Amino acid sequence: MLIQILTLFPEMFDGPFNCSILKRAQEQNLVEFRYHNFRDFTTDKHRMVDDSPYGGGSGMVLKPEPIYRCLQAVKKDRPLAKTILMTPQGAVFDQKLARQLSAEEHLIFICGHYEGFDERIRQWADFELSIGDYVLTGGELAVMVVCDALVRLIPGALGSDESAVRDSFTGSLLDFPQYTRPVEFEGSAVPELLLSGHHAKIEAWRREQAIVRTAQRRPDLLKDANLTEAEQRFLMEKYNIKP
Numbered sequence: 001m002l003i004q005i006l007t008l009f010p011e012m013f014d015g016p017f018n019c020s021i022l023k024r025a026q027e028q029n030l031v032e033f034r035y036h037n038f039r040d041f042t043t044d045k046h047r048m049v050d051d052s053p054y055g056g057g058s059g060m061v062l063k064p065e066p067i068y069r070c071l072q073a074v075k076k077d078r079p080l081a082k083t084i085l086m087t088p089q090g091a092v093f094d095q096k097l098a099r100q101l102s103a104e105e106h107l108i109f110i111c112g113h114y115e116g117f118d119e120r121i122r123q124w125a126d127f128e129l130s131i132g133d134y135v136l137t138g139g140e141l142a143v144m145v146v147c148d149a150l151v152r153l154i155p156g157a158l159g160s161d162e163s164a165v166r167d168s169f170t171g172s173l174l175d176f177p178q179y180t181r182p183v184e185f186e187g188s189a190v191p192e193l194l195l196s197g198h199h200a201k202i203e204a205w206r207r208e209q210a211i212v213r214t215a216q217r218r219p220d221l222l223k224d225a226n227l228t229e230a231e232q233r234f235l236m237e238k239y240n241i242k243p
């Protein structure tokens with residue numbers, strides 16, 4: 001997969017994209033990142049990428065021309081690449097979107113900055129993406145979040161012992177509680193069943209824990225969780241939770 005990022009701050013990606021799974025995925029040629037500073041596509045001597053808003057108001061707005069020229073150059077050989085504009089006004093990113101994007105061959109992200117961007121920039125994007133209902137300084141951190149979530153879903157990106165299959169949101173349940181050595185720490189012990197080696201019972205316990213955890217923390221997810229009648233009854237009887 002080729003991911004091209006239009007940004008005024010390409011250096012921001014150096015750290016996060018050069019360690020752990022993102023680094024390994026690049027070394028394995030599963031993903032390639034290219035950064036394009038749209039300031040390089042200005043034509044005036046001050047290399048201006050922003051200007052004050054028409055109609056007045058505080059802050060600066062990203063101008064359309066540098067981003068347009070940068071996008072044209074990036075899309076020249078790959079006109080079908082999906083272009084995604086980062087904005088808090090976009091569709092809210094989730095695991096389902098991460099999975100969809102992980103199947104693309106070529107993605108282009110546009111990072112806004114300052115007060116935002118000229119409204120005409122919106123028409124060049126295939127869709128607009130937000131990472132949540134809060135406002136960041138720029139789109140860079142948002143792109144990092146999106147890329148991290150989607151790259152780990154590219155087949156081969158995770159090692160065999162780092163499966164994404166059970167992760168929270170992969171089905172409609174949160175992940176079950178995990179434990180590792182030591183068996184006891186500061187008076188807190190690992191549930192005995194996990195030490196039993198009884199795989200069927202462990203599986204059943206994990207499913208039960210995932211259901212209870214989801215019901216307690218994110219009951220909104222349960223409607224898509226396809227709980228069996230027995231599981232629904234169990235939630236009602238033991239926890240007084242109606243799925």
Ligand SMILES: C[S@@+](CC[C@H](N)C(=O)[O-])C[C@H]1O[C@@H](n2cnc3c(N)ncnc32)[C@H](O)[C@@H]1O
Nearest residue numbers: 086087088112115116130131135136138139142
């Ligand atoms: C300070 S914000 C501008 C926010 C804009 N005035 C608004 O309220 O929609 C600057 C840039 O950061 C990025 N950004 C901020 N919050 C974001 C979020 N929650 N998700 C994705 N991108 C975000 C966008 O690219 C945005 O253009």
